[in-house]
Amino acid sequence: MDNIIEVLELTKRFGDFAAVDNISFTVKPGEIFAFLGPNGAGKSTTIKMLTTLLASTSGSVRLNGYNPVNSPGLVRRSFGIVFQDPSLDDELTAWENMEFHGVLYGVEKKLRRRRIEELMNFVELWDRRKSLVKQFSGGMKRRLEIARGLLHHPKVMFLDEPTLGLDPQTRNSMWTYLQKLNKEEGVTVFFTTHYMEEAAKIAQRIAIIDHGRIIAIGKLEELLGETQTTSLEEAFLKLTGSTIRDEEAGAADQMRMRHQVWRGRR
Amino acid sequence: MSTIYIMWLRELKRYWRSKSRIVGSLGQPLLFLLALGYGMGSVFQRAGEGNYINFLAPGIVGMSIIFTAVFSGVQVIWDRQFGFLKETMVAPVSRFNIMIGRTLGGATIATLQGVVVFLLALIPGFRPYNWALMLPAVLVMFLVAVLFTALGTAIASVLSDMQGFQLIMNFLVMPLFFLSGALFPLSGLPAALSLVTKFDPLSYGIDALRELLLNQGVFGLGLDTSVLAVVTLIFLAAGSYLFSKIQI
Numbered sequence: 001m002d003n004i005i006e007v008l009e010l011t012k013r014f015g016d017f018a019a020v021d022n023i024s025f026t027v028k029p030g031e032i033f034a035f036l037g038p039n040g041a042g043k044s045t046t047i048k049m050l051t052t053l054l055a056s057t058s059g060s061v062r063l064n065g066y067n068p069v070n071s072p073g074l075v076r077r078s079f080g081i082v083f084q085d086p087s088l089d090d091e092l093t094a095w096e097n098m099e100f101h102g103v104l105y106g107v108e109k110k111l112r113r114r115r116i117e118e119l120m121n122f123v124e125l126w127d128r129r130k131s132l133v134k135q136f137s138g139g140m141k142r143r144l145e146i147a148r149g150l151l152h153h154p155k156v157m158f159l160d161e162p163t164l165g166l167d168p169q170t171r172n173s174m175w176t177y178l179q180k181l182n183k184e185e186g187v188t189v190f191f192t193t194h195y196m197e198e199a200a201k202i203a204q205r206i207a208i209i210d211h212g213r214i215i216a217i218g219k220l221e222e223l224l225g226e227t228q229t230t231s232l233e234e235a236f237l238k239l240t241g242s243t244i245r246d247e248e249a250g251a252a253d254q255m256r257m258r259h260q261v262w263r264g265r266r
Numbered sequence: 267m268s269t270i271y272i273m274w275l276r277e278l279k280r281y282w283r284s285k286s287r288i289v290g291s292l293g294q295p296l297l298f299l300l301a302l303g304y305g306m307g308s309v310f311q312r313a314g315e316g317n318y319i320n321f322l323a324p325g326i327v328g329m330s331i332i333f334t335a336v337f338s339g340v341q342v343i344w345d346r347q348f349g350f351l352k353e354t355m356v357a358p359v360s361r362f363n364i365m366i367g368r369t370l371g372g373a374t375i376a377t378l379q380g381v382v383v384f385l386l387a388l389i390p391g392f393r394p395y396n397w398a399l400m401l402p403a404v405l406v407m408f409l410v411a412v413l414f415t416a417l418g419t420a421i422a423s424v425l426s427d428m429q430g431f432q433l434i435m436n437f438l439v440m441p442l443f444f445l446s447g448a449l450f451p452l453s454g455l456p457a458a459l460s461l462v463t464k465f466d467p468l469s470y471g472i473d474a475l476r477e478l479l480l481n482q483g484v485f486g487l488g489l490d491t492s493v494l495a496v497v498t499l500i501f502l503a504a505g506s507y508l509f510s511k512i513q514i
């Protein structure tokens with residue numbers, strides 16, 4: 001197989017509004033691919049269509065060779081995902097959330113128990129494994145979501161702003177872990193982030209999406225060359241334009257983070 | 267199999283941990299049983315219908331089951347709101363099994379609730395005429411519970427927000443409960459009301475319970491259980507279809 005992800009002329013409309021507007025791109029097996037764009041650009045919507053959560057308006061998708069519309073089961077067997085929005089069961093304990101995921105994904109018991117302990121130690125939540133998730137802070141919940149996402153080792157790993165609200169320590173060790181997974185098991189990594197340094201450092205290829213359209217795609221050097229800039233941040237700003245929009249985006253981002261923290265403390 | 271089990275287990279754990287939900291959902295049936303049982307008891311007796319507490323108890327058991335079951339089914343809306351639904355919807359297992367696990371979990375809870383209400387009804391004097399029929403009575407409770415959990419799941423699968431929940435409670439569960447003969451005998455009703463009660467699946471559930479616990483059925487156990495079984499299958503089919511089509 002040439003490409004593990006193949007997207008052709010994919011469109012998603014909500015009413016008249018095109019959240020994703022005729023995008024095409026491919027990702028090679030074993031690649032680490034960053035999907036960047038301002039708030040509301042259509043990143044999460046694209047991921048939802050790739051992961052069988054949302055039907056597209058038109059266009060086609062192939063993930064690991066399968067079509068999410070015709071064979072959702074085979075597609076679901078091919079990927080793992082860390083969502084942008086919370087997706088834990090607050091009424092279960094941290095350990096139960098992990099165990100639940102492991103059972104759903106058919107991770108064999110001995111391996112499951114070993115990995116749960118390993119990953120919960122890794123995100124420093126092993127001591128809190130018996131606490132109900134509703135007692136966790138926003139950052140702790142995020143760490144648990146990431147540990148849970150790593151519990152099984154799929155062909156493709158989707159991470160939608162995985163590092164949002166995480167402290168730098170956890171952020172670093174998470175990327176180290178993912179890079180190791182990528183190298184040792186050839187897991188393809190598809191992620192979004194608003195931290196440009198992160199994307200520049202981790203990603204082997206980058207796509208920039210704005211208003212539902214892909215406006216640039218390529219290796220970091222290629223993007224820098226095209227835009228005649230010296231950093232991804234500059235290139236991103238040049239491509240996605242107006243400073244006002246970016247300030248708005250920044251504010252929205254902060255709001256969302258505050259919201260997450262607030263939700264965590266409730 | 268493991269999918270069904272883990273979904274079932276989740277429902278039970280969540281239920282067991284929300285003590286307020288347990289207490290709350292026992293309070294209401296108890297209030298109905300005591301207030302109506304003692305309040306209407308003498309009128310009922312004078313009308314020659316016998317002991318009202320006895321008559322009412324199976325109806326109140328049915329009431330606690332329908333409320334708990336629909337409420338469990340409707341948890342899909344909560345899971346959507348709090349995001350957990352996504353986690354189950356991308357899992358590499360069939361959504362049919364997920365739906366069945368959820369439904370069996372909700373139905374188990376509703377049945378437990380029904381049994382507890384049954385036991386509580388013994389305090390003000392309710393007595394089944396034959397204790398040996400307790401087991402089939404519990405099976406009927408479970409069938410009714412599956413039926414209404416599946417109904418709740420089916421409806422919740424097409425609703426996207428909490429507002430829908432009040433709508434379901436007010437325009438579906440309340441009428442189903444009041445028109446089921448939980449509170450009044452199904453025989454000797456005005457023709458129109460009698461017809462309506464025949465379209466309410468809960469009528470057959472409560473009738474079957476009265477047959478088994480009091481030997482006082484109207485439709486006959488055969489008809490009761492056939493109707494319940496067929497409607498349960500229809501709701502399970504509809505529920506699992508709609509659940510499998512959920513988009514986030």
Ligand SMILES: Nc1ncnc2c1ncn2[C@@H]1O[C@H](COP(=O)(O)OP(=O)(O)OP(=O)(O)O)[C@@H](O)[C@H]1O
Nearest residue numbers: 014019037038039040041042043044045046084514
């Ligand atoms: N269910 C929906 N109904 C209507 N509009 C929607 C829906 N989901 C997303 N949208 C719209 O589609 C656009 C793209 O949203 P999306 O969540 O994909 O953005 P994003 O790139 O992930 O942004 P962010 O960086 O903020 O996460 C937004 O304008 C959003 O308002």
Ligand SMILES: [Mg+2]
Nearest residue numbers: 043044045084
């Ligand atoms: Mg997003």
